[in-house]
Amino acid sequence: MLEGNRVSRISVRGFAVASATAVTTVGAVVGVASGSDKGSTTEPVEATAADTTILAEIPAGQQAQVQTASLTQQADVQSTAADAEAKKSAEESARKQAAKDASAKKAAAEKAEKERAEKEAAEKKAAEEREKEKEEAASRSASRDSVSTSSFPQQGSYSVAEVQAIARQIVPADQFQCFSNIVNHESTWNYKATNPSSGAYGLVQALPASKMSSAGADWRTNPATQIKWGLSYMNGKYQSPCGAWSFWQSNHWY
Structure with a gap:
C-alpha cells in the first residue's frame, strides 16, 4: 500500500517535470525562430535518468495534454505574428490610399481653380464686349x-x-x-x-x-x-x- 502511494507521488512529480520541460523547450525553439537573443539563452533544464523514468510513468492521456499545451503555445505565437503582419499591411494600405486621396484632391482643386479662372476671363470679356457695344450705341x-x-x-x-x-x-x-x-x-x-x-x-x-x-x-x-x-x-x-x-x-x- 505504501509502495503504491510512492509510485503515485512520483507519477505526479514526473508529469510536472515533463510539462515544465516541454514548455521551456517550446519557448527556446520559438526564441530561436524569431531571432531573439533572449530566446537563445534560456537556462538549461536538468534531465536525469530518474526524470526520464518518471516521464515514462505518465499515463498516455496526460502526455497528450502536455503535447496539446505545447501546440497551443506555438499556435498563439504564430497568431500573434500573423496579427502583426496584418496590422503592418493595413497601415501600408492606408498610407497608400491617403496619398492617392491627397493627389486626387489636389488635382480636383487645380481643375476647379482653372475653371474659375476661365469663367472669370469669359465674364470679363463679355463685360468688355457689352461695354464696347454700349459705347458704340451711344456714339451712334x-x-x-x-x-x-x-x-x-x-x-x-x-x-x-x-x-x-x-x-x-x-x-x-x-x-x-x-x-x-x-x-x-x-x-x-x-x-x-x-x-x-x-x-x-x-x-x-x-x-x-x-x-x-x-x-x-x-x-x-x-x-x-x-x-x-x-x-x-x-x-x-x-x-x-x-x-x-x-x-x-x-x-x-x-
Whole structure:
C-alpha cells in the first residue's frame, strides 16, 4: 500500500517535470525562430535518468495534454505574428490610399481653380464686349442726335413715305424696325395724330406733347423734330428703340 502511494507521488512529480520541460523547450525553439537573443539563452533544464523514468510513468492521456499545451503555445505565437503582419499591411494600405486621396484632391482643386479662372476671363470679356457695344450705341445715338432738324427743309405737310424717309436718316439702321413698330401702333406715322382723351401728340404720342419742345420749337409741325425727340426718349428710358419695343409688346405702352 505504501509502495503504491510512492509510485503515485512520483507519477505526479514526473508529469510536472515533463510539462515544465516541454514548455521551456517550446519557448527556446520559438526564441530561436524569431531571432531573439533572449530566446537563445534560456537556462538549461536538468534531465536525469530518474526524470526520464518518471516521464515514462505518465499515463498516455496526460502526455497528450502536455503535447496539446505545447501546440497551443506555438499556435498563439504564430497568431500573434500573423496579427502583426496584418496590422503592418493595413497601415501600408492606408498610407497608400491617403496619398492617392491627397493627389486626387489636389488635382480636383487645380481643375476647379482653372475653371474659375476661365469663367472669370469669359465674364470679363463679355463685360468688355457689352461695354464696347454700349459705347458704340451711344456714339451712334450721339451722331444721330447731332443731326439738325434744319437738315430737313420744313414743308407744309408730309406724306407717310416722306416721314419714314426722314426717320431712316435719324434712327440707326439696326433699330429702325423696332422704332417703326412703335410708331405704327402709336400714330400710324401720322405726325399730327392726337389722342383726344389724354392729349398725347405726334408720331410717338408724347405725353404731355410739350415735352418734345426740348428737341425743337417746331415739334407740332416738323416730323424730324418728333423723331429726334422720340429716339432720345427710347434710348434714355429703354436703352434703345428695340428695348422700348420689347416693353411695348408686354405692356402695350411705353
